[in-house]
Amino acid sequence: MKRATPLAIVTAAGFAFLYAPILSLVIYSFNDSRLVTVWGGFSTRWYGALLNDRQILDAAWISLQVGVAAATLATVIGTLAAYALTRHGRFRGRTLLGGIVTAPLVMPEVIVGLSLLLLFVALEDLAGWPAGRGFTTLVIAHATFGAAFAAVVIQARIGSLDRAIEEAAQDLGARPLRVFVDVTLPGLAPALVSAWLLAFTLSLDDVVIASFVSGPGASTLPMVIFSKVRLGVSPEVNALATLVILVVSLAIGLAAWATARRG
């Protein structure tokens, strides 16, 4: 047994700090008591309650739809931005694009949410679109900040791709679009998947921006959870959290397994 260094102790404590709350969520999701943190015996009743909660189920369905649409849009926009920034050399608007593509990453959510809402209101006033707030405005808002994250992920990947591989395809007679499809896209595939998942997760997690740009009848899952937990702890939310953690762990495990198998 190696002697534990102070560094190892601090690191272990740091990881305990990161994971203890998550663990507590899981454990108390199986608690029979409504008081959440007072143990009343093992039970799965809150999972049953969760599956019968129409409000949560409807919100989850909306969130999934918004997430898929926003992540897909974000990945497309992010890919185009990353490609233009890394492969087009100097062009007019490059500095502007480089600036605004990362700006949403560092802007507090309340500002992004408020300013987007004001834009939607102004647009509706001027052009009659988007009519009211709801699904469309949610997708636009989430795609916008999702695109920023996607662009960063994809840009890093394009930067590490050997440019000569694209030139080789071109040299062997492939036109630009063909080069992109044959060589660039396969090279980018892992980054595209990460970017999509990241944008999807961010969309599924956002409560602040969604609160601003959403309208009646389009409450996302985080909005419903937020209104529930503001009133105090709720065992159903613990059950939901456990399911989320389970899905994420499975997905990450699967991704790690796929990478290990390919590598």
Next chain:
Amino acid sequence: MPEDAPFVRLEGLTKRFGGFTAVEAVDLEIRRGELFCLLGGSGCGKSTLLRMLAGFETPSAGRILIEGRDIGAVPPHARDTNMMFQSYALFPHMSVERNVGYGLRRAGLPRRETAARVAEMLDLVQMSHLARRRPDSLSGGQRQRVALARALARRPKLLLLDEPLGALDRKLREETQLELVKIQQGLGITFVVVTHDQEEAMILGDRLGIMREGRIVQVGTPHEIYEYPRSRFVADFIGTVNLLDGTIAEDAATHARIACPEAGIDIVVDHAVTGARGAAVAVALRPEKIAISRDPLPHDNRVAGRVADIVYNGNLSVFHVTLDTGRRLRVARANAVRAEDAPLAPGDRVHLGWSGSASVVVAP
């Protein structure tokens, strides 16, 4: 088109990146079927020149003519040139045979013909047994062969090779050099090879172009470049050389005398020089062309000095000799026997001599 007309012709070819001129007003002719080496240090513009030939860089000025046709406006995918990349740039997600067949599929060759050509190419580079492998499971030498086969598959008029052997270790490199020359001669395709390795350029090239700071400073066969460098830079860049500064003392039709205070003598060379009497020049003298002995020598040019240092290189020994004038010369001698009876040692007094045909006068 006449047989001896240049196959590739560069006219005033220039490439600027912002304020930096990478290639400056290069005029060059490359003959059909030859293996031409562009040789120079890093940043001399040789790769940029090659990339302009491939179409990856657009010239800032000047023209590129292949068989008399200006190809400046032709995009890379439509050029009859192919390139072998320094990193090989094999498509990592395609098998060896798909890599080699990629250019043929882009050309719309029928499937059967593509398969036949791929097989032929893989056979040429002795890679048939690994046709279904992915590039990441190949060794460096195998990747190099696949890259060559892929670049040759479209039967380009001109093959451009960017440091084709740069990533191989020394032993493999020597074997591959000869093989590359054999393939080039067998196919009769014109090759332009970029390299920073002068030894490799000498072995591969039918002719060499020496580049420096964006310009081609001398073009010639390896023999011409080595024995008749026109400038101090070329003499110094190719092989090792003693450069002695002097002034023209006598210039006749068949010989010249260069007053050389550094050596303490007037050096006689057996060729005429260009320049007025008293003009500053340099004499380039290769170490292996100087004889060294304890006894006085009969050569046209004779100096004496003391051995300062001896470097044993296996096949030859290099003597650093301090002349009586204080100047040091390097002298190389083949180690013809395993051990001499009375080998020279540091501190020994020695005589050096070389003939009029041994040295060459270059621009200062």
Next chain:
Amino acid sequence: MRRLVALVPLAWLGLFFLVPFAVLLKISLSEPAIAQPPFLPLTDWAEGVLTITLNLGNYVFLGQDPLYLLSYLSSVRIAAVSTLITLLIGYPMAYAIARARPARRTLLLMLVILPFWTSFLLRVYAWIGILKGNGIVNNFLLWIGAIDAPLVLIQTDFAVYLGIVYTYLPFMILPLYATLSRLDASLLEAAADLGARPLTTFATVTLPMSWPGIVAGSMLVFIPAVGEYVIPALLGGPDTLMIGSVLWNEFFLNRDWPVASAVAIVMVLVLALPIALLRRAQGRDGDAAP
């Protein structure tokens, strides 16, 4: 075709990120009104004459009511202290990960990133159960007899600090790890070889070379923390003043859009310097963002 590749993201981000700021600025200069939307237009066409009324009243109002100034100061203080604590916890962790053996390094990195993929909201929520009156911490302390009555942990500034540190720790670790892992081990050996003790090596080589990571990580925590809304809303008390909550309340409770916009514009100005610092650090350090 080529043009389109750059044009699409430019147009999208221009319309949905830049233009909103212009609208925000415009509305911050409008007069509040009981209307739909609740403000008066800036421009007015009257008998063919365009009148533009710029109203600085909202900004004057921000300066007069001490609530706003105190909220900005309190937000900056809470964000700065949390950032410092995050740095103190995150640095040793990033250092340990960067120095770990490759196989373990991948695992540890994944453990840092994993919480990021689970819901932020749910992770903040978990602290309610831990900190509340009959929560895990109090139950435990009562059980071992360390206290007689439950401590007030939730709805305090302490809980807000804890929530911010907890939530943003991965944002600190990742850029720090990025710079520390690129630190060539032979540099440390060279320092030791030249006579530096481990602590001196750390102070003279490691720390200066990881500076871009420290700046990037700190700003990635500080900037969102200043505007944080969810954490103070769930963990903070009635006395916790944070500007994100003020903006939220102006908008959702008071329906005063112009004042909310003015609050946002001032917040952007407050954050301009940290954002510039972050950009500089990331420019110097390549890609330090997670």
